[in-house]
Amino acid sequence: MDDKSKTGHKSREKGKRGEREVAKIFRDAGYPEARRTAQYCGKTGDASDVTGIPGIHLEIKYVEREQVRAWYAQAVRDAEAAGKGDTPVVVHRKTHSPWLVTLSLEDFIRLLGGCRDDK
Secondary structure: OOHHHHHHHHHHHHHHHHHHHHHHHHHHOOOOOOEEHHHHOOOOOOOOOEEOOOOEEEEEEEOOOOOHHHHHHHHHHHHHHHOOOOEEEEEEEOOOOOOEEEOOHHHHHHHHHHHOOOO
């Protein structure tokens, strides 16, 4: 395996680890059906990286070089292609950093809808 192939392999493995880690975080948070998509249904191009979170299309990125806007655009395209009306969300991190979540402000406000005390 040449150096470029080794780098690509390491990157894919890191991505898989990130997807498994996020799925576990969701299971621990009360979403027992959370699973890494590729393990259960194969890569379809329009499926979330992690499934089992109702109404949410998850794009998981565990990389050092951040490209949040491009990742979000991918999540939007894939969510639209799936045709379920799911909210596109990017969950991302760098090594030794916390997981962060990126979604549109409009979607964030909509998701917060049930959290107001003054209703």
